[in-house]
Amino acid sequence: MMTINVGVLLAVVVVMRLRRRTQARSRAEERNTALFVLALGIVIAPTPLGQGIFDVIGQLVNGISRAGT
Template sequence: MEYTISATAFVAILIVVRLRRRTEARRRTDEAFTVFTGVVFGVLIAATAGGDAIRQLVGIAADATH
C-alpha cells in the first residue's frame, strides 16, 4: 500500500502545527519561516479550483466595499 500527500496539504498541516505553538517566545526566524510557509501555501492553492473560488470571493468583497 502506498500513501501520497499533496504539497498543498503538507504545507497546510505545517502552518497549523506552527501556529498552534505559543507566540511569546518566538524568534524572528520562526516568524519569518511562518510567513514564508504562508506565502508558499498561497502560491500552491492559487493554481487550484479552491484558490480560484477564494479569488472570486475576495473580488466580490472588494467590489462591495467601493
C-alpha cells in the first residue's frame, strides 16, 4: 500500500504554483496559492520540523529586538 504525506503534497503544489509568472495569475489563483501556503503551515506546525523553524525564527526575532535597544 502506498501512502502520501499531505505536507509533501502541499509543498509540491505550492512550489508548482509559485513557479508561474506573476503577470499570468488572476486574483482567484493568488488567493488559492495563499490558502495552500496557509494549509501547508498548519500541517507543518506540529511536526518537529515546524517546531525547529518556529524556534529559529523566534531566536532571530529576539536577536533583532535586542539589537534595536
